[in-house]
Amino acid sequence: MPEQTTLPDRDVPESTARRKALKCMMWGSAGVLWAVSGGVPRPFQLGGTALAATGDFTFMQISDTHIGFKAPINPEPGATLKDALARVNGVKPALLLHTGDVTHLTKPEEFEMAAAIMKDAKMETHYVPGEHDTINDDGKSFFERFGHDKRAQGGWYSFDQGGVHFIGLVNVVNLRPGGLGYLGPDQLAWLAADLKGKTASTPIVVFAHMPLWTVSANWGWGTDDGAQAIESLKRFGSVTVLNGHIHQVIQKVEGNVSLRTAYSTAFPQAAPDTPGAGPGPLKVEADKLKSMLGVRRVDVVGDKPAMMTDTTLAAA
Amino acid sequence: MLAATMALPLLAGTWAGWSSFAATPAPNEVAIDDSAFSPANITVPRGTKVTWINKDYDPHTVVDATDAKLFKSPALDTDESFAFTFNEAGTFKYFCTIHPRMQGTVIVQ
Numbered sequence: 082m083p084e085q086t087t088l089p090d091r092d093v094p095e096s097t098a099r100r101k102a103l104k105c106m107m108w109g110s111a112g113v114l115w116a117v118s119g120g121v122p123r124p125f126q127l128g129g130t131a132l133a134a135t136g137d138f139t140f141m142q143i144s145d146t147h148i149g150f151k152a153p154i155n156p157e158p159g160a161t162l163k164d165a166l167a168r169v170n171g172v173k174p175a176l177l178l179h180t181g182d183v184t185h186l187t188k189p190e191e192f193e194m195a196a197a198i199m200k201d202a203k204m205e206t207h208y209v210p211g212e213h214d215t216i217n218d219d220g221k222s223f224f225e226r227f228g229h230d231k232r233a234q235g236g237w238y239s240f241d242q243g244g245v246h247f248i249g250l251v252n253v254v255n256l257r258p259g260g261l262g263y264l265g266p267d268q269l270a271w272l273a274a275d276l277k278g279k280t281a282s283t284p285i286v287v288f289a290h291m292p293l294w295t296v297s298a299n300w301g302w303g304t305d306d307g308a309q310a311i312e313s314l315k316r317f318g319s320v321t322v323l324n325g326h327i328h329q330v331i332q333k334v335e336g337n338v339s340l341r342t343a344y345s346t347a348f349p350q351a352a353p354d355t356p357g358a359g360p361g362p363l364k365v366e367a368d369k370l371k372s373m374l375g376v377r378r379v380d381v382v383g384d385k386p387a388m389m390t391d392t393t394l395a396a397a
Numbered sequence: 398m399l400a401a402t403m404a405l406p407l408l409a410g411t412w413a414g415w416s417s418f419a420a421t422p423a424p425n426e427v428a429i430d431d432s433a434f435s436p437a438n439i440t441v442p443r444g445t446k447v448t449w450i451n452k453d454y455d456p457h458t459v460v461d462a463t464d465a466k467l468f469k470s471p472a473l474d475t476d477e478s479f480a481f482t483f484n485e486a487g488t489f490k491y492f493c494t495i496h497p498r499m500q501g502t503v504i505v506q
Binding site: 186187261298301360 | 431432433453454455456458462469471472474475490492494495496497498499500
């Protein structure tokens with residue numbers, strides 16, 4: 082039975098990263114349950130020596146920067162993005178992933194401003210679009226600015242770095258009335274071909290804007306054909322699926338496949354299907370905002386489950 | 398006596414507000430509120446100009462759900478509106494291309 086876990090808005094204490102090993106991934110003090118597969122917590126190695134010896138590396142994820150958003154919840158998403166990038170630069174990851182909704186309204190001036198701010202990131206950055214980046218133009222203006230060099234016709238792509246196979250998917254174009262996110266048969270066929278011949282021990286990181294599993298059908302938080310993509314990933318020993326879209330951290334684990342959504346750097350959204358709420362921006366007090374925005378660090382540990390650490394912009 | 402005469406127009410104003418605005422929008426107007434078209438289904442005579450107004454902080458679009466794409470709004474930010482005049486009779490289904498679960502219908506008689 083796959084588990085879905087809503088992670089509380091807490092930060093993982095830095096001191097835990099210095100422990101040599103953990104018997105399980107339960108942070109007792111914070112009450113956060115991490116990376117539990119089928120109810121069995123998985124042990125993993127931590128510590129600089131072990132990471133270096135296996136050639137592992139660290140990358141980071143930001144999401145839903147919504148440059149152009151003006152509502153009173155956060156009239157300056159550019160400022161909170163700069164805050165997020167300062168935190169990313171502090172970690173010095175090998176690369177940065179942006180899982181979409183770079184802009185709020187697909188406007189040229191928003192793309193320009195986003196690109197200018199993203200220059201703060203001191204490492205190479207790979208992007209996938211969100212539905213806010215592809216309004217009425219199927220992603221044309223997004224791909225001109227943020228499209229990957231290796232992208233296929235539809236904008237999806239893969240690359241290898243640090244022993245990890247990275248796959249950027251596009252599930253926000255050609256959305257159908259009444260539907261959720263959509264990958265389409267062309268992309269699914271490309272994915273199957275891309276994975277063919279890869280050994281099962283290759284760590285796989287998939288990133289796409291909308292969750293590849295259905296978090297809430299009512300709120301449009303899912304991907305219609307996401308299960309087909311997950312199916313083609315199941316033979317690999319370590320699969321990490323990183324999504325955005327829902328502006329909060331929710332995790333699901335299916336066997337060796339860990340799927341997790343990310344914080345936004347712009348504004349929060351309500352927990353799925355909260356009575357009386359909707360999927361739009363959540364109104365919060367100004368002094369609470371930064372505790373509901375954040376960045377993610379991912380440490381790849383060979384063919385074991387990647388370790389993900391979500392830190393809010395309120396953390397010291 | 399003075400208090401009574403002052404209270405009367407206020408009361409009348411409240412009634413007018415309830416009956417003409419709060420309960421039902423104009424018959425050719427669709428609000429976009431809480432990630433839904435409201436009302437989701439409207440019936441209008443031929444030649445009616447239907448207006449959609451976005452009351453959400455989230456942007457939305459109003460797009461013909463068929464391949465004909467008879468009408469297709471730009472992204473409507475908060476308080477922005479879009480209008481289309483329906484000159485042909487028929488049932489016109491539409492949706493928000495940003496949030497495709499949001500759907501509505503205009504029936505033109």
